[in-house]
Amino acid sequence: MNKLIINATLTTVQPVSIKLPDQEGHPKMTRGLDSDGQPKKTAYIPATTVRGKLRRLAxxxxxxxxxxxxxxxTLHQVYESMLGQDAASEASEEIDLVALKKRRESNHIVDLFGAGLGVKSRLSVGHFLPVVDVQPEAFAGVRKDLDSDTDLLDLMAPDEVDKFVGRNANNSKRAAADAVVKKLVSQIRKAEKAGQDVTELKIALTLAETQRDSLVAAMGDMKNSTKTLTSYEAMPAGIELKSRLIVDKATHKDMVTLLGALDLFSRSPVLGGQTARGCGEVAGVFEVSDQDGALLGLIQVGRYAPSRVSWTETGSKLMAENA
Structure with a gap:
């Protein structure tokens, strides 16, 4: 097959929320300039999110x-295939071409997706960019406590209700004390950067931390608030995003592996986090072409159903010849 070109289109059925370690909120990137020559930002779905999903499903x-x-x-096999981590190759700068060839032949996942520094991936995945620039939206919610339903308290023993009321009161005080701690930590950080004396601020911080910790201890076994405010950013629903997957030196086995991964993805078409709060569902179409641009087939995914695959005459012939 030489090279496979897969033009992919994903549509967000529900908001999609992705959190990267080094970014605040849903990831955004600069794409082009506005009429004033200023950089334009757009939300997107990182290539690593989709590529990692396909690898795990394969x-x-x-x-x-x-x-x-x-x-x-073994643990080594899981790390090597699932995550592409290979400590041995990272510890050596020498590449044994004969051993590399045997390794590719013995592990198709490593051959296709790569591993460590020694095995280069033959599959490349682009970022999924919206057709029109879009900004992530802010979402918020709350997990209510027991007192949101007074009838529930009537069904509890009086001493347990008293325990709840006392815990609730201590939790409110703990939240206020925690806010003071965070404010003092911020003030100390700014003062230290400005070269100011922070002795009194640190004394105040110690007192605030002591008060907070005592309130946490008074809450008993449940240390965290049950009335929790949640906030996150997510790409809105109904957004169309496009990307491209390229498979170099493609084989029939590559196509079978990707078909299997996409079928599992179709049965659970979820990306990112906040899935318990309704986020993550997508649907999509993957158009498979050869390196000359001839369409070989379409793979439709989504709806928590098996993928729908339709081959062109050229694609059917090619798959049959290489089976």
């Missing part, structure tokens, strides 16, 4: 089959 059936056969994978 590996999972292999792990399940091995476990069923009584030959569960």
């Amino acid at each position: 590996v999972l059936p292999l792990m399940q089959a091995a476990a069923t056969a009584g030959k569960p994978w």
Whole structure:
């Protein structure tokens, strides 16, 4: 097959919320300039999110089959195939081409997705960018406490209700004390940057932390508030995003692996976090072409249903020839 080109389109059925370690909120990138020459920002779905999802879904059936056969994978095998981590290759700068060839032949996941510094991936995935620039939206919610339903308290023993009331009061005080601690930490940080004396601020911080910790202890076994405010950013629903996947030196086995991963993705078409709060569901179409641009087939995913695959005459012939 030489090279496969897969033009992908995803549509957010529900808001999609992705949190990266080094970014605040849903990831955004600069794309072009506005009429005043200023950078324009748009939300997007990172390539690593989709690529990592496909890799995990490609590996999972292999792990399940091995476990069923009584030959569960070793920790090294899981890290190598699922995450592409290989400490041995990262510890050596020398590349044994013969060993590399054998390794690719013995582990198709590593051959396709790559591993460590020694095995370069043959699959590249682009960022999924919206057709029109879009900003992430802010979402908020609250997890209510028991007193949101007074009838519930009537069904509890009086001493347990008293325990709840006392815990609730201590929690309110704890929240206020925690806010003071955070404010003092911020003030100390700013003062230290300005070269100011922070002795009194640190004394106040110690007192505030002591008060907060005593209130936490008074709350008993449940240390965290049950009335929790949640806030997060997410790409809105109904947004169309496009990307491209490229498979170099493609084989029939590559296509079978990707078809299997996309089928599992279709049965659970969720990306990102906040899934318990309604986020993550997407649907999509993957158009498979050869390196000359000839359409080979379409793969539709989504709706928590099996993927729908339709091959063109050229694609059917190619798949049959390489089966």
